[in-house]
Amino acid sequence: MTSTPDDAATDETAAGPDPDTAALLRDLATSIALLPQVPTSEGEERPEGAIALPVIEQDGQRYIPVFTTEAALRSAGADVDSALRIPLAQLAANWPSDDMWLAVNPASEDGLGLPPDVVRALPVFAGSPDGAGESPPG
Numbered sequence: 001m002t003s004t005p006d007d008a009a010t011d012e013t014a015a016g017p018d019p020d021t022a023a024l025l026r027d028l029a030t031s032i033a034l035l036p037q038v039p040t041s042e043g044e045e046r047p048e049g050a051i052a053l054p055v056i057e058q059d060g061q062r063y064i065p066v067f068t069t070e071a072a073l074r075s076a077g078a079d080v081d082s083a084l085r086i087p088l089a090q091l092a093a094n095w096p097s098d099d100m101w102l103a104v105n106p107a108s109e110d111g112l113g114l115p116p117d118v119v120r121a122l123p124v125f126a127g128s129p130d131g132a133g134e135s136p137p138g
Contacts, residue, residue, distance in 0.1 A: 029126035063103035076107035089126035
């Protein structure tokens with residue numbers, strides 16, 4: 001993962017992103033995320049409909065890694081056949097924590113890290129029911 005948004009990018013997104021940033025966020029928000037499976041411990045059962053999110057840590061920051069293509073997932077060493085496929089906007093609408101970032105394609109040189117406030121805004125960019133008819137800010 002080579003780039004993370006700085007405070008200016010986060011402030012820009014909150015105030016209304018520039019057209020290039022809005023297009024990137026719209027593309028991400030409407031994509032399908034591939035999540036590597038997290039193995040369960042023996043005897044452990046997850047509640048119905050719950051998923052275990054993988055977590056990686058880099059420089060003291062925790063990220064949930066997602067991949068936008070099977071090739072990106074494969075290059076990270078994960079099993080494509082067992083990956084969970086979920087709309088990224090749906091994952092963002094249920095984001096688990098204020099201190100957890102999203103790592104998009106973290107094994108690639110074009111990887112991107114998004115802070116939680118930007119992740120939670122993704123459903124609006126997707127035009128999902130959570131953004132009920134709203135268009136993206138800007």
